[in-house]
Amino acid sequence: MIPSQMLKGVLEGCILEIISRQETYGYEIAETLSGYGFGRIAEGTIYPLLLRLERNGLVLTEYRPSDLGPKRKYYSLSEAGGAALREFRSSYLELETAVNKLLKRDENE
Numbered sequence: 001m002i003p004s005q006m007l008k009g010v011l012e013g014c015i016l017e018i019i020s021r022q023e024t025y026g027y028e029i030a031e032t033l034s035g036y037g038f039g040r041i042a043e044g045t046i047y048p049l050l051l052r053l054e055r056n057g058l059v060l061t062e063y064r065p066s067d068l069g070p071k072r073k074y075y076s077l078s079e080a081g082g083a084a085l086r087e088f089r090s091s092y093l094e095l096e097t098a099v100n101k102l103l104k105r106d107e108n109e
Contacts, residue, residue, distance in 0.1 A: 002038060011041070011045070013084075018033070024074065024075060025073060029075075030043070058080050060075070060077075061073050061074065
C-alpha cells in the first residue's frame, strides 16, 4: 500500500494523465487508479482534486445522462491541463531519476 502522504504529491498529475486518455468521470478515475495499484482512493480525496482542477481551468466538464441514475459529470483535459500534464511528467521523471540514483547508490555501499 502506498502511504497517503507520498500519494498526495503525485495524485493530481496521475488524474490528469487518466483524463488525457479519454473523457471520464470520478468513479471511473478511482477505479482506474485502483487498477494500476494505487489502492482504494476515497471519494473525499478524488472529488476535491477534480474540483480544484476544474477551478484552475485544467479540465473541462460536461454533465451527461447515465443509465444507472443521475447525470454524471465527465471530465476532459483543457489546453492548460495538457500543459500542466507535460510539466508533471517532466518533473516526475526528474524526481524518479534522482530517487533511483540515491537508492541504487545505497544498495552499492
